[in-house]
Amino acid sequence: MKRAILWPDELLPEHRVPPPWPGREVRLGGSVTYVRDTPPTAAGAEPALYVHGLGGSSQNWTDLAGLLADRLDGQAIDLPGFGRSEPGRRYTVPAFADLVVRWIEHSDRGPVHLFGNSLGGAVAVQVAGLRPDLVRTLTLISPALPFLDFRRSLQGRMLPVLAIPGGERLVARRLTQLAPEVMAEQVLEACVADLNRICEQRRAEALEEIRVRYEAEHYAAAYVRTFRGLVSSFLRAYLPGSGSLWRLAGAVRAPTLVVGGREDRLVDVRVAPQTARVIPDSRLLMLDGVGHVAQLEVPRLVARAVVGLLAETEDAVGRSDLAG
Secondary structure, X not given: OEEOOOOOHHHOOOOOOOOOOOEEEEEEOOEEEEEEEEOOOOOOOEEEEEEOOOOOOHHHHHHHHHHOOOOEEEEEEOOOOOOOOOOOOOOOHHHXXXXXXXXXXXXXXXXXXXXXXXXXXXXXXXXXXXXXXXXXXXEEEOOOOOOOOHHHOHHHHHHHHHOOXXXXXXXXXXXXXXXXXXHHHHHHHHHOOOHHHOOHHHHHHHHXXXXXXXXXOOHHHHHHHHHHHHHHHHHHOOOOOOOOHHHHHHHOOOOEEEEEEOOOOOOOOOHHHHHHHHOOOEEEEEXXXXXXXXXXXXXXXXXXXXXXXXXXXXXXXHHHHHHO
């Protein structure tokens, strides 16, 4: 593990607030997956894929994908049951990883620069650990890798719901009891350390995302079942067998950037450094005063670290070519 390299800020594109990138529905494995494309702004841009976290969507990557568009030809997917994708049959980390693998193969864009936030980080680790041929580099932002002290997560209050038959109905009822505006504010407060960093346009988009959830009958079940699957993966990580996310992290061979926020209220702040220690070729960036979604809260800072990773790996490839 080493410290992340930060690319000079003045070499990034100028600051702007793009709208959500255009999306399309793609039929994959019998159901619809919603995909947003961030068109590259320079020749030679390499393929990238962005995977959101629990309760999130492809819109979580709007700013970061835009800042990286001169280097990366980005796609962001909505996982099954989230955003504008249709519900899935299974809501587990392996099932989501299988979808990501199928999408990379279906799009014929691999290997990709793979990004994951929270749950998406766990999914990305599984993909990179099992299918190294599909991943050029790996960027993990507050990855939800296993931790057992749920007192360190606001989502710990969800644990009793998992033990209640029909817990999905309780969550659905909760959704109907809160106005979308209240729910949107609560989501932002849980994910972001400094709400002043979130502009009015992004707040309006977050509210619209909440309205989409309210209209989707499957959303509550997808959320609860995904949380249940994530907790199950945490428990398996400390048992014998090949299904441990920590063992898979140790098998990752792609150059990796791990970003953590020291004010993360959803994932134990010790997880990001532990992830960087376990993944062999890793770089760590811990951000003071930042929460769970650094790509939303401080996208330019995250972009600087990503470009630093890309520049470092390009230099390594160049040196290898010269040595050959």
